[in-house]
Amino acid sequence: MKNMRTALLFFLVAMVSLSVSAQNVTVKGTVTDKTGETVIGASVVEKGNTSNGTITDIDGNFTLSVPSNATLVFSYVGMTTQEVSVKGQKTINVVLADDAQALEEVVVIGYGSVKRKDLTGSVATVNSDVLAAVPVASATEALTGKMAGVQITTTEGSPDAEMKIRVRGGGSISQSNDPLFIVDGFPVESISDIPASDIEDMTVLKDASSTAIYGSRGANGVILVTTKSGKEGKVNVSYNAYYSWKKIAKTLDVLGAKDYAKWQYELALLKDSPESYEKYFGTYQDMDMYDNIASNDWQDLTFGRTGNTFNHNLSITGGSEKIRYAFSYNHMNDKAIMEGSSFKRDNFSLKLNTKPSKATTLDFSIRYSDTDIKGGGANDASTTSDTDRRLKYSVIYTPIPLSNLDSSAGSADEDLGNLYHPLTAISDNDRLKERKTLNMAGSFGWEIFKNFKVKTEFGYDDYRNNDQRFWGTTTYYIKNTPASENQGHPAIRLTNTFRHKFRNTNTVSYDFAKLLKNDDHHLNLMLGHEWVITKSKELTNEVHGFPDWITAEQAWKLTNINGTTPYNIQNYLNPDDKLLSYFGRVNYDYQSKYLLSATFRADGSSKFGETNRWGYFPSAAVAWRVSSEPFMESTKSWLDDLKLRFSYGTAGNNNIPAGQLVQSYTSNVTSWINGYNSYWAPSKTMANPDLKWETTITRNLGLDFTVLNGKLNGSIEAYLNTTKDLLIEFPVSGTGYDTQYRNMGKTQNKGIEATINWTVIDKKNFGLSFSANIGFNKNEIKDLGIMNDFGEDSYWASSEIGYDYWIAKGGSVGKMYGYRSDGRYEVSDFEGYDATSKKWILKEGVTDCSSVVGTLRPGMMKLKDLSGDNTVSTDYADREIIGDANPLHTGGFSINARAYGFDLSANFNWSYGNDVYNANKIEFTQTGKYQYRNMITDMADGKRWTNLNADGTICNDPAQLAAMNANTTMWSPYTQRMVFSDWAIEDASFLRLNTLTLGYTLPKALTKKAFIQNLRFYVTAYNVFCLTSYSGYDPEVSTMRRTNLTPGVDYSAYPKSRQFVVGVNLNF
């Protein structure tokens, strides 16, 4: 028995010792969030033995076998990690708290990441939650109105329209102010080909302390895009789809048939050529035949169709500790509102993150995008030769068929394009762009010893753009560019652009934690090297002399049919663009209370000569977490975090075309010289071997706060950016060249930004949150080198208007320049009518505008005399700054609410204080040299001045004329040219409800039976309303983009649409 007891004891001891070393308990439990909702996919891992872990299932349940004395680590993205000791318990239920303060959130910064609480620079982030809620076509679109100081302008309504992104105004004058785009570490030209659904988060670096690590190209801000990676755990399959309908958001009312005919009659009389009316319209006496005639609504026929978009994407993510993967496919098909215009995009991406061993990582990613943009909608107005306009004909084309009127009618025309059938104009300007980008990247990381990491990354980016352009028989191009024997016959241009970019980046980083052996001090260091080479070429083929019956589709395929002549075959290889860089960063903090980060980057660019090749861009930032100070103890109850930041740094810019150092000869095509079809000449841009880096110095002061238990957070920032040694395409005409790139001048941007996020309610079944941002920016040109000012023309009316923008020291880019309107000439401005000379005699002292508006008679447009000589002339003496395209402030706000499975989100954005240059209004209300054009109803009968007696003669009787016009308000549309006055300047301020979404997520209890994790249906409306006083199509517009100097012109832009979407999000 004793033996037995001994044996038993031994057994027990053995049992105990066994359980200490190996005996496990099976722990079960449920993970929920604080609203009581179960957390699916939360990770549960044994502390110290990460190989032992699991994730919670669809009900938030887990089962894990662990030693009974183990500690479990519960974690989930966006929630605070929690550790619980098992202590023999068999059931452990955990409530994970939301990481609502987001202070622990990791923010991607250049070549690394940092916790938000440790940020010292000015960084704004949009994460996938925000992106997922509302479906948008591209990453850029998703940013609209979301970040303070980041202004996004959708220049037109066409699919693939250029989106102008300005971070804090932009410092350059003639050069692009686009920020640097980095996707997963790789610098790319554009982010418009990345579907929003693939994006994990987007970060905008705004001040130099953040951007300086990108040195050379960071001056206009940096946008970092991180695409989604696989997550450890269960396979996650998600499918999202939506379908949308869209209609043109606004049309302009035009004159009806009768009024149109009546005005054409008056115009013909004023032009002293009644036959030009009778030939097409019949006699005046027969005008009543137009009384009840139906008008063609060309705007409806051109832009009136219901467009629709189908978009769906499938993504599969998942992985284990060793390997994580993310696969995504996205397809979008967009039939646009304009006849013949469509857009199609396919995206494919695969991302693998592997961990071959404990200390190494090996990552690989590939992204492919294929975009087709079809139809005249692909034309933009960025070059002067593309002045064949799509919208204008739909407004001013004759509303009734006139038997004899063909394209030869109207007056001879220098550059504006004649009056063409709107649908013919579209098919005659057909275009197909096929854009393919392939991006591959691989990286290898190795923690050689504790806290010492090396990483090497290789990337390859391949861009191909096949641009096929067709010019039909009504275009300006075919009437003027081809050699005379091919004039008047269709022509095409095929432009193939190839661009390859190769990148290699190597970084080492070390965290000094071990050496310091002190929890109060944190120090880490990163050093790196980067090499980026870009090779590009453009193959252009122009073929002239197609038979007149050919269509665009045929011409693009049948380039060799008889009769055609190759005009220009140019395979232009650009000089390589090489960039070699060394950079480093030190982060130090004391108790996370005093933070310091310093970066330094040296960039060598092949765009600059030997002596100026290297640019050095240092920066530093300090931050003080005031809330961590002992004296703030009393505020702990409501103040979670308060941080004051200051940064100072420099960033560079080499945003000029490569090859500006040496004046070499290029071969050019010509059709101007008899017997020669090409010639050699030096570039019209004069070389400048002395070019150097443009440098932006930014100073940023910021205050971040989080209060009320993370429910309210925000930041306020002020900045002052000065850009010196501006790279300007400097006008040097008169010397032998047109321009020369130079470092000259200085600009300044200063501003204030504020962001606030407020979670009003956050309960299990309902919640409400609100966020808003606002940015004020003021741009000023401090210096223009040897110049004081210069003019720039937007060229929408060819050369008729001349300079309509003025760039001057003390001003800013975007100042519109023109006449001041003075209403119209009244009968009382004249002595009377002289029947012998058939002229109205102007009273002494009344300003004479005849050289601008044409021979004077009552009702003519009148302009203010600014030079004081009592006349208004076509030189620039009577013009001044009349408008400004720069807003006082821009911003956005959004409201998100949810209740019992429903979610609602509304996103607004606004711009305040800027002007729009309504060139449409000028062209649609003035005749210039032209006849037979229709007008908008601003000039309807009864509003416009009329000179027409009831008997069909021109009234020259002063009393009668005055009486006839007692109730009219507008001047006579009759002008000898297009006149730009402040009448065409309108307030472009707007507030837009950009998107409004209502979604419903089916209860999990229901869906989980079908093994569906999440199922949400939603409806979204885009461009729901736009509050504005603007009379044109849309105040958010910028059509004339030939240079950066003429922003804010609304001329024949592709109109925007209103869109309604239904969609589904499905997660397995």
Add this chain to the structure above:
Amino acid sequence: MKRIFYISLLSLSLAGTIASCDLEAPSQSSMDASLIFSNYSMAEAAVMGIHQSFGETNSYRGRFLPYYGINSDIEWINGMDAAKVNDGGKYDLCTFNASASNSQMNTDNNAYAKFFEGIERANKAIEGIRNYGNVATQPDMAQLLGEALTLRAVLYLDLIKGWGDVPARFEPITSETMYLSRTDRDVIYKQLLADLLEAENYVSWPNATTITSSTERVSKAFVKGLRARIALYAGGYSQRADGIRLSNDAELSQTAMYTIARDECLSIINQGCNTLGEFKDNFTKLCKDITVAGGESLWEIPFSAGRGRVLYTFGVKHNEKDQYTQQAQGGVNGPLPYLFYDYDVEDVRRDITCVPYDWSKESTSKQQLRSLKNWCFGKLRYEWMDRIVTSTNDDGVNWQYMRLADVYLMAAEAINQLDGPTNAAQYLKPILDRALPAAKVTAYMSKATASKDTFFDAIVEQRAFEFAGESLRKADLIRWNLLKTKLDEAKNKMKQLARREGAYADLPEKLYFQTAEDGETLTIYGLNHGETDEEGLAMGYESNTTWISTEKLPDELIEVLYLQNPDEHQVWPIWQTFIDNSNGTLTND
């Protein structure tokens, strides 16, 4: 172990990458001067680059040819309205009233800039051919060098005519020579005379080589003719900072310059490569794009069929696309109203130079009367062309820069000054011989050769009759210091014409006209001296209209022939944009 191997491999490849990081990135789709100028066909294409600058939108093509020289005692811009002449634009340009901010010219791509662009291209070509072209052994390369030197001289001559003293650039621009102030025209003239003397050694006589068989390429006859023309300008009067005067430079004395002009012209005439044909033939050939060398034409700006605004500006106006042209243009400029009536009734040049009609606004158009104040030049006509112009903006007819008649008249003028009228007469006579009946030639010649002065007057008169509409007159008047005198004379003549007084007293008030049987030609009675309204009415023509009256040619319009004293505004100001771009080196003061 495997991993270490892997990483070493990686590091090696990295090291390789870093080592290969050179930052040189030469241009690729381009060539060096050494390659271009050592090969004839490429060097030729570089010389054509100079012509490209001629054809630029606002260069010769759209600005200099239409507006320079259209303000003389025989030429003006049509369609002026006395009240609107002060327009800051094209009318100001042609009425001695241009301001530096002129809306037609004050653009950075103006002729002024494009001429300097052409000069830069010429400078680079000259330098390139001299360095790499083996001129001594390759005659074709020598020809190109001569062409480049000559085209540069053409551009400089027109710069001086247009803007007076301009920066002298005879070497490719460097950052040191980026900004230059105005150079005294004497310096430039001397360089041009020397350049052309050199060029004479390089280029061939017309038809001596394949290259010079075309009037679109520079021949020795043109080089010499141009050198004569430059000599006459250099030795003549012009407005300078201190007023109108001759050059003070002894090298540019009148005698020296007349000598150059005489010798060069005689050299051309004696060489006999070019011959004077019928007066009209020269212009029909020009309209028909016939560029065979050896005729009257010495050199033409070689606009392709789709470029240039020659007929567009100087042609007989067509109001609509019709049977002769798909471009409804012409008649922008025209002769002064009195000019037609100053020709001898039998002078064949009269009806070719001055046309009182245009083509009606119909797709099958016919001639219709214009008005007394809006004559068309008739030397260039769509209806004489062999092809139909289709471009909306350009007609493609060459601009004839110099023709043999000019050489004869320059010779006559220079010899008269140096040796007197007796020796000079033989060079004036051929010009008259083809214009007038023999008896009238004899009478005219005997009057002209009476003295040096009468001969000079005859030259002044004949250059007007011969070259009206060819934009030579203004520069001639300036070098003779007759600009204001002759403009005032022209005003007076127009006033007399409008009132049918003096020399115009024997003209009828009305014109009597009808369309001829061919359905398009206008038959007109009443244009000739001695014709009367009585007889006109009796002709029984379908229509008549008042042609001459002070309403048809009002005094206000006559007065705007010049808005400012032409002798104080002989040249245009340098446009404001170039002043602004000049880093303070250029002014109009």
